Amino acid sequence: MAKIWQSVILSILGSGAMFAAPGTVGAQINKPNVAPPAVESSAPPAAGTAVAPAATGGVAVPSSSVGSAVAPVDSGAPVAPVANSDVPVFDAWVAEASKKAGVLPRSVVFVRSLGETPGTELRFLPLDTEAFNKLSFISAANSTNADWDFKLNKRKFAGMDRLAAVVALTGADCVVLAPEKGEWQVIRPDGAKRTILSTGQAPKSTANEDLIEWLFISLGWDGIVLDQKGNYLLVGSTSKSMSFPQIQALAVNDSTAKIVLKANERIGAGLLSLREAKMGVGIFDIVFLGQGITSIPIGTKLVIEKKN
Amino acid sequence: MLLILAGASKAFGEEIKVDHLRIVLDLKSSRKVPKDKAEAKQYLKDWKRACKNLGSALSVGKGPYGFGAFGSYSCYQGGKTVSGPDKPSRWSVIVSDGLKETKFQLVHQDGAATSVIGEYIAPPSEYFLKFFKDEEYSDLVAYSLLDSSPMGMLVTKGRIKGSPPSFSSRYWRSGKARKFKYQVPEAPRYLVLYRLAWDEDQKQWRSQVVGAATRSKVNLPKKKKKKGKQSSLVGGDVLYEITPAVDAALAAGPLWAQSSEGPGAHKSELQKIISGAHLDLDLAGKNDALNDFFTGGKDLLTQLLDAAASGYLGVRFGKEILPGVGGLGALLNKTKIFGLLFEMRGGPLKGLRYYYDAMPRTKASLSGSTGPVEASISFSRHVVGFSWDFNPGFLVDRVTIDPKLGAWTFNATLPIAYDTNQNVAELGEFNLGRTFSLGLEVGLEELSSWYTVRGWYGINTGYSLLKSGGKVTSNRFGVDAYFTGGPEIPFFGVGLKTALLAFYFYESIGLTSNSVATSGPAAISGVSYDVGYAGLGLALSW
Numbered sequence: 001m002a003k004i005w006q007s008v009i010l011s012i013l014g015s016g017a018m019f020a021a022p023g024t025v026g027a028q029i030n031k032p033n034v035a036p037p038a039v040e041s042s043a044p045p046a047a048g049t050a051v052a053p054a055a056t057g058g059v060a061v062p063s064s065s066v067g068s069a070v071a072p073v074d075s076g077a078p079v080a081p082v083a084n085s086d087v088p089v090f091d092a093w094v095a096e097a098s099k100k101a102g103v104l105p106r107s108v109v110f111v112r113s114l115g116e117t118p119g120t121e122l123r124f125l126p127l128d129t130e131a132f133n134k135l136s137f138i139s140a141a142n143s144t145n146a147d148w149d150f151k152l153n154k155r156k157f158a159g160m161d162r163l164a165a166v167v168a169l170t171g172a173d174c175v176v177l178a179p180e181k182g183e184w185q186v187i188r189p190d191g192a193k194r195t196i197l198s199t200g201q202a203p204k205s206t207a208n209e210d211l212i213e214w215l216f217i218s219l220g221w222d223g224i225v226l227d228q229k230g231n232y233l234l235v236g237s238t239s240k241s242m243s244f245p246q247i248q249a250l251a252v253n254d255s256t257a258k259i260v261l262k263a264n265e266r267i268g269a270g271l272l273s274l275r276e277a278k279m280g281v282g283i284f285d286i287v288f289l290g291q292g293i294t295s296i297p298i299g300t301k302l303v304i305e306k307k308n
Numbered sequence: 309m310l311l312i313l314a315g316a317s318k319a320f321g322e323e324i325k326v327d328h329l330r331i332v333l334d335l336k337s338s339r340k341v342p343k344d345k346a347e348a349k350q351y352l353k354d355w356k357r358a359c360k361n362l363g364s365a366l367s368v369g370k371g372p373y374g375f376g377a378f379g380s381y382s383c384y385q386g387g388k389t390v391s392g393p394d395k396p397s398r399w400s401v402i403v404s405d406g407l408k409e410t411k412f413q414l415v416h417q418d419g420a421a422t423s424v425i426g427e428y429i430a431p432p433s434e435y436f437l438k439f440f441k442d443e444e445y446s447d448l449v450a451y452s453l454l455d456s457s458p459m460g461m462l463v464t465k466g467r468i469k470g471s472p473p474s475f476s477s478r479y480w481r482s483g484k485a486r487k488f489k490y491q492v493p494e495a496p497r498y499l500v501l502y503r504l505a506w507d508e509d510q511k512q513w514r515s516q517v518v519g520a521a522t523r524s525k526v527n528l529p530k531k532k533k534k535k536g537k538q539s540s541l542v543g544g545d546v547l548y549e550i551t552p553a554v555d556a557a558l559a560a561g562p563l564w565a566q567s568s569e570g571p572g573a574h575k576s577e578l579q580k581i582i583s584g585a586h587l588d589l590d591l592a593g594k595n596d597a598l599n600d601f602f603t604g605g606k607d608l609l610t611q612l613l614d615a616a617a618s619g620y621l622g623v624r625f626g627k628e629i630l631p632g633v634g635g636l637g638a639l640l641n642k643t644k645i646f647g648l649l650f651e652m653r654g655g656p657l658k659g660l661r662y663y664y665d666a667m668p669r670t671k672a673s674l675s676g677s678t679g680p681v682e683a684s685i686s687f688s689r690h691v692v693g694f695s696w697d698f699n700p701g702f703l704v705d706r707v708t709i710d711p712k713l714g715a716w717t718f719n720a721t722l723p724i725a726y727d728t729n730q731n732v733a734e735l736g737e738f739n740l741g742r743t744f745s746l747g748l749e750v751g752l753e754e755l756s757s758w759y760t761v762r763g764w765y766g767i768n769t770g771y772s773l774l775k776s777g778g779k780v781t782s783n784r785f786g787v788d789a790y791f792t793g794g795p796e797i798p799f800f801g802v803g804l805k806t807a808l809l810a811f812y813f814y815e816s817i818g819l820t821s822n823s824v825a826t827s828g829p830a831a832i833s834g835v836s837y838d839v840g841y842a843g844l845g846l847a848l849s850w
Contacts, residue, residue, distance in 0.1 A: 154571070
């Protein structure tokens with residue numbers, strides 16, 4: 001499977017690709033001396049490949065038709081692990097990784113209005129949080145609790161910056177300003193500062209699936225490394241992406257500090273393959289690493305193979 | 309997602325903790341506790357009762373509409389426990405019975421940091437602690453504080469009945485009255501039910517909302533006559549229907565509930581009602597009609613009108629009693645005065661005073677140097693004053709300061725010179741006509757339920773408006789006593805109480821006339837004399 005995708009990538013990237021020759025994958029894992037794949041937004045999609053969302057600049061990844069040997073499984077069903085005694089225990093690793101820093105964002109809150117203009121109030125987008133949280137590794141703040149907490153703590157938040165209040169209320173590290181009309185924004189709150197990470201058209205609906213899809217398109221990546229142990233990476237993504245056994249992903253070089261990736265920032269650092277998954281979290285094998293790359297640090301963003 | 313997988317959900321499942329409440333009468337911001345032992349004892353008694361009634365209405369399930377958030381309470385006067393167990397709590401109600409304002413604060417304590425969660429300020433009243441005798445007032449204060457609290461009421465599984473699942477709560481109480489005396493706030497239409505925790509790191513409340521309740525029915529209380537007592541409003545309840553999610557969650561433990569508009573959403577409305585209630589109650593207190601007010605014995609409007617019009621109307625008669633010397637003394641000894649007095653002691657015109665004193669023309673035939681001469685004296689005066697008073701907190705109950713404006717008419721023919729045989733050598737005409745007078749009076753009052761004793765000192769100066777007139781000055785002091793408790797006379801539906809007056813005053817008058825003989829270097833232009841009048845009177849009070 002890895003060989004198939006690797007050959008496809010090579011065929012897409014043509015002479016610009018810096019992968020090692022096919023058939024050397026197994027050897028590359030412990031010999032990370034191959035050059036990273038240059039994932040260029042200008043590369044034309046080959047026939048039979050899916051084009052990544054336009055907003056991300058069109059990074060080409062193999063489609064399900066290419067990897068026809070990979071049988072899609074029902075969404076939410078656990079992906080069966082390949083037997084290997086040195087693979088970390090899934091649940092224990094997830095618990096361990098949840099305490100580690102360096103992963104952004106981990107939690108998001110959708111706000112209808114910050115209530116910063118006269119006559120408006122702070123309003124959260126009503127959300128079925130429980131259902132939303134099953135769809136990806138990113139958890140959403142409970143809008144009902146946040147709304148009520150704002151009323152309970154009105155005195156505290158009376159003179160406070162509204163974005164800071166939203167963060168204090170929800171603990172979210174990413175705020176989506178989602179007005180009923182107009183464009184939506186992904187905002188990174190940082191103390192008194194606020195950075196607008198991306199602005200774009202609202203999703204087609206506020207159904208959880210559409211919100212998740214919109215969020216990951218806005219972020220410009222499909223997954224994030226939560227932790228690394230040897231040749232294994234714990235990755236946070238969407239339940240949908242994690243539902244395909246052995247799906248492959250590209251780790252993007254030098255992406256740990258970036259919350260949003262632009263198309264021209266996607267330089268490959270290594271090739272990964274899904275080993276085991278539960279909902280939006282999976283363990284990936286490192287298939288091979290790019291030249292000069294020795295590890296995939298926590299917070300590294302991934303572009304994952306698209307399948308339907 | 310990660311948290312779900314890791315099973316690291318926040319510990320909200322803990323049992324809801326119902327706190328103890330400390331209710332403190334703050335002595336620093338309150339009026340001084342009376343020094344008199346009996347009065348201090350009464351003050352303490354009033355506070356204990358006030359605290360008990362307030363504490364009860366703040367307790368779980370015992371407030372209006374099912375509100376109530378505290379499991380127990382204790383009462384403090386300053387730092388001293390006066391009732392209940394002395395135990396620490398993060399919740400306090402601080403009550404200030406101040407001279408300038410009355411204040412209620414719901415305070416939350418987090419370590420050394422305190423934060424005022426709810427605050428209501430009302431006009432001051434020396435009868436404030438007695439207001440809590442009224443259940444309606446206690447409900448009003450308790451509800452206001454609970455409305456501002458993050459915990460309004462506690463809903464338990466045991467309260468849920470019927471299908472659809474509902475719970476009921478008692479209606480607002482009217483106390484002993486047959487109708488509500490103040491505006492009754494509406495029971496919340498919707499309640500939010502939730503678990504609640506205090507986040508010590510973030511210094512904020514964190515909730516876990518479980519669902520909602522909708523007000524489905526309101527049964528108003530009904531008038532009921534109790535044997536030997538006036539009718540009053542009894543019963544009444546409010547029914548709330550809960551969602552299935554709430555019903556299911558209640559199986560795991562009780563939940564807090566609060567109006568869906570959030571804590572403090574009705575503050576301005578409640579503040580207005582409390583302030584209005586204080587004005588009405590204070591007025592009733594000043595007219596010694598608090599108990600009548602509580603029972604609603606009279607229509608509220610009538611009571612207010614009664615209170616607004618309360619005052620005295622009296623007549624009095626006095627006779628000069630100081631021994632006189634010489635011809636002038638002989639004349640003055642024969643004088644009498646009649647008076648009319650009108651004092652507003654309550655209502656919006658409280659402090660207004662009007663006095664009319666008249667001395668009928670009195671003549672005396674005196675032996676003159678050349679034969680009998682006739683001296684005479686008469687005057688009348690209208691005085692309008694306004695009295696401001698305050699309680700000095702010692703010696704007397706009230707100090708009054710009364711600036712006065714008046715009009716005197718003074719006509720007299722008085723001996724102004726005597727010969728060596730003490731016969732009148734010369735008479736002076738003091739026809740001052742109408743004089744315009746200014747005055748100031750200071751009084752000290754001792755009050756009881758059946759008498760008022762008042763000592764006073766006043767000065768007056770009147771200037772004649774006539775060219776031939778002059779000036780009249782008066783320095784006087786006296787004692788007035790009012791004895792109430794006489795028979796009550798019905799008058800157009802209003803009961804007029806009778807009171808007996810007794811008075812004595814000493815007055816030193818100086819007269820200067822522009823028309824008195826001015827011949828010679830030692831021209832005499834005035835005369836002065838001292839008089840003392842004692843008398844009785846009758847007053848009607850309402």
